[in-house]
Amino acid sequence: MAIHYYCRHCHQKIGSIPSTIDSRQLGIDQLNEQEKQEMIEYDTKGHVHIRTICEDCEQTLKQYPTYHEQESFIH
Numbered sequence: 001m002a003i004h005y006y007c008r009h010c011h012q013k014i015g016s017i018p019s020t021i022d023s024r025q026l027g028i029d030q031l032n033e034q035e036k037q038e039m040i041e042y043d044t045k046g047h048v049h050i051r052t053i054c055e056d057c058e059q060t061l062k063q064y065p066t067y068h069e070q071e072s073f074i075h
């Protein structure tokens with residue numbers, strides 16, 4: 001079991017960590033229920049997939065803030 005991070009915009013894999021780390025240390029507990037549903041997915045093997053944002057997309061969003069309103073802008 002592991003926690004995989006990938007970019008919600010370009011779907012690039014950002015990294016993964018062993019899930020021995022407590023979810024509280026990841027800040028997951030600070031998310032509300034809706035955010036959890038949007039950001040966190042559990043697959044059938046029990047792995048956790050977290051949608052976040054990669055550095056490339058973060059830079060793009062800083063340059064073009066209006067893209068922020070779009071869920072996915074790179075295809």
Ligand SMILES: [Zn+2]
Nearest residue numbers: 007010054057
């Ligand atoms: Zn990205």
